[in-house]
Amino acid sequence: MPLILDHVSQVYNPDTETPVRALDDVSLVLPEGQFIGIIGHTGSGKSTLVQHLNGLMMPTEGNVYYNGKDIADKDFNKKELRKHVGLVFQYPEHQLFETDVFADVCFGPKNMGLTKKEAELAAFDALRKVDFPNDLYYASVFELSGGQKRRAAIAGVLAMKPDFLVLDEPTAGLDPVGRYEILDMVSALHKESGMTIILVSHSMEDVAKYVERVIVMDRGKVAYDDTPREVFTHGEELEAMGLGIPESTRIARMLKDKGINVDPDVLTVTEAADSIYAAVTGNNK
Amino acid sequence: MIRDITIGQYYQTESPVHRLDPRVKLLGTLLFIITLFLYKNPAGYALGIVFLLAVIKTSRVPIRFITKGLKGILVVLLLTVIINLFLTPGTELVSFWKFTITYEGIGVALTMLFRLTMLIMGSSIVTLTTTPNNLTDGLEKGLGFLKIFRGPVGDVAMMMSIALRFIPILMEETDRIMKAQLARGADFESGNIVKKAKALVPVLVPLFVSAFRRAGDLAMAMEARCYRGGDGRTKMKPLIYKKRDAIAYIILFSFVILSVWIGRWQVISEFFNSLYLRFILK
Ligand SMILES: Nc1ncnc2c1ncn2[C@@H]1O[C@H](COP(=O)(O)OP(=O)(O)OP(=O)(O)O)[C@@H](O)[C@H]1O
Numbered sequence: 001m002p003l004i005l006d007h008v009s010q011v012y013n014p015d016t017e018t019p020v021r022a023l024d025d026v027s028l029v030l031p032e033g034q035f036i037g038i039i040g041h042t043g044s045g046k047s048t049l050v051q052h053l054n055g056l057m058m059p060t061e062g063n064v065y066y067n068g069k070d071i072a073d074k075d076f077n078k079k080e081l082r083k084h085v086g087l088v089f090q091y092p093e094h095q096l097f098e099t100d101v102f103a104d105v106c107f108g109p110k111n112m113g114l115t116k117k118e119a120e121l122a123a124f125d126a127l128r129k130v131d132f133p134n135d136l137y138y139a140s141v142f143e144l145s146g147g148q149k150r151r152a153a154i155a156g157v158l159a160m161k162p163d164f165l166v167l168d169e170p171t172a173g174l175d176p177v178g179r180y181e182i183l184d185m186v187s188a189l190h191k192e193s194g195m196t197i198i199l200v201s202h203s204m205e206d207v208a209k210y211v212e213r214v215i216v217m218d219r220g221k222v223a224y225d226d227t228p229r230e231v232f233t234h235g236e237e238l239e240a241m242g243l244g245i246p247e248s249t250r251i252a253r254m255l256k257d258k259g260i261n262v263d264p265d266v267l268t269v270t271e272a273a274d275s276i277y278a279a280v281t282g283n284n285k
Numbered sequence: 286m287i288r289d290i291t292i293g294q295y296y297q298t299e300s301p302v303h304r305l306d307p308r309v310k311l312l313g314t315l316l317f318i319i320t321l322f323l324y325k326n327p328a329g330y331a332l333g334i335v336f337l338l339a340v341i342k343t344s345r346v347p348i349r350f351i352t353k354g355l356k357g358i359l360v361v362l363l364l365t366v367i368i369n370l371f372l373t374p375g376t377e378l379v380s381f382w383k384f385t386i387t388y389e390g391i392g393v394a395l396t397m398l399f400r401l402t403m404l405i406m407g408s409s410i411v412t413l414t415t416t417p418n419n420l421t422d423g424l425e426k427g428l429g430f431l432k433i434f435r436g437p438v439g440d441v442a443m444m445m446s447i448a449l450r451f452i453p454i455l456m457e458e459t460d461r462i463m464k465a466q467l468a469r470g471a472d473f474e475s476g477n478i479v480k481k482a483k484a485l486v487p488v489l490v491p492l493f494v495s496a497f498r499r500a501g502d503l504a505m506a507m508e509a510r511c512y513r514g515g516d517g518r519t520k521m522k523p524l525i526y527k528k529r530d531a532i533a534y535i536i537l538f539s540f541v542i543l544s545v546w547i548g549r550w551q552v553i554s555e556f557f558n559s560l561y562l563r564f565i566l567k
């Protein structure tokens with residue numbers, strides 16, 4: 001069941017002399033099954049946007065619909081919505097609280113009303129899906145590394161078996177290897193279970209390689225909403241928004257400008273390498 | 286949700302009150318509170334209200350923000366009014382079951398209501414128009430004379446400014462943590478008091494962990510920059526009285542003198558009354 005945002009605006013501190021219009025007339029349709037990337041410069045409203053998806057924030061103007069129902073309605077069951085739309089926040093430290101990882105991951109499913117047994121099965125399944133190291137299942141949540149905390153936090157939401165998995169900057173503060181491990185893991189989740197994934201990031205590099213749709217946020221507005229390839233043709237505009245395009249795409253463009261016949265729309269390093277190889281060996285169509 | 290608490294909240298804007306030296310504002314509040322207890326007649330109350338409204342107007346803080354502080358102590362206010370209303374002995378007005386309301390009771394209840402409301406509103410103006418840093422600077426300098434008695438004024442001021450600085454940070458953090466747990470289906474609203482208290486554990490644990498971590502980081506950062514205690518520290522922006530502060534002091538003292546004068550009206554008339562009574566009775 002799709003999530004629909006209809007002319008949603010959000011204003012922080014509306015009564016003061018410095019109101020912040022964090023979202024400005026955002027309309028989006030998020031159908032099930034997609035792998036979506038939301039990118040934008042810091043402060044562009046990404047975190048604000050995703051909190052509207054599971055009813056943690058209510059729009060100042062406009063409406064959010066899930067399953068054909070307005071989530072602002074009095075009789076709308078928000079807990080039910082939060083079961084279907086799982087949101088993992090930017091900082092795992094904000095949600096880990098139990099004595100050990102396994103108990104912490106059980107917290108979500110228990111709140112959903114599952115029995116202890118069912119919750120533990122769900123937790124086990126979730127920890128396995130995020131490739132959490134077996135020997136750390138009963139370690140203290142405060143003794144984990146950054147990447148392990150991140151996995152534990154994702155598992156904590158995954159254990160509720162949501163249809164939508166929304167990840168706010170899941171790679172912040174990780175080294176490149178850790179980053180790609182997390183992203184590969186998320187990508188595998190999408191491929192294997194067909195789960196809808198919404199990935200918030202400010203790194204084009206991360207997003208380009210994995211997602212099928214990119215939503216670019218700029219000062220609270222949706223600037224672009226298209227496939228990565230299409231969005232990256234707007235290199236200059238993206239640059240003006242403080243974003244820039246993937247390194248590989250940029251190099252391919254520069255070569256193209258210098259008169260070398262490479263494909264300017266490549267997204268990944270592999271594609272760029274292939275295209276350059278083809279150009280220099282003269283095999284280009 | 287948690288943002289509605291206004292303790293120590295600063296309202297950012299440009300106004301003459303904002304620009305005043307914090308010492309003026311602190312002493313002003315103290316004097317204002319003292320005058321509240323001088324008034325013995327409606328003329329005094331009116332003077333107090335007019336003065337407060339004038340200050341609020343000059344401060345450009347919307348009145349809503351100032352009355353917001355009252356909401357928090359609404360229960361205390363009501364309780365004071367009720368207790369005074371029913372428990373003051375005197376001339377009976379109405380009486381039902383075990384309760385009696387007296388004329389004196391109404392008088393005392395209204396007086397208490399007035400004093401408490403004005404007290405809260407008066408002191409919230411200071412915090413609303415002064416940044417926490419300025420406030421502690423003002424306290425440090427204003428109480429500087431205590432150093433003669435070896436009071437650790439500098440250290441206390443530093444502790445206060447850190448504590449004040451941490452309030453909004455921790456509130457924001459609480460908000461974020463609550464949201465993160467709500468997203469996992471936590472429920473802070475339903476159930477009885479035990480259940481509600483238990484529901485706070487998933488919020489308090491991460492909050493304490495992060496508060497301790499922050500405090501540790503801050504201590505380390507201060508040490509790395511050679512902080513050794515408050516003695517002999519100089520200020521980047523030392524507090525210096527300006528002309529506007531002198532004007533504010535003049536207005537303030539005029540108000541105090543006026544208050545004392547108006548406040549004594551009743552006292553004076555009572556004095557004459559008693560003389561008169563004594564004279565007649567003799
Ligand atoms: N609680 C709040 N109160 C007031 N303003 C806020 C609040 N939260 C966010 N803002 C403001 O709203 C705007 C959007 O913030 P948001 O956190 O959604 O940005 P973001 O795109 O997630 O940024 P980042 O990449 O840094 O996480 C910013 O200008 C921010 O200052």
Ligand SMILES: [Mg+2]
Pocket residue numbers: 046047048090168
């Ligand atoms: Mg964010």
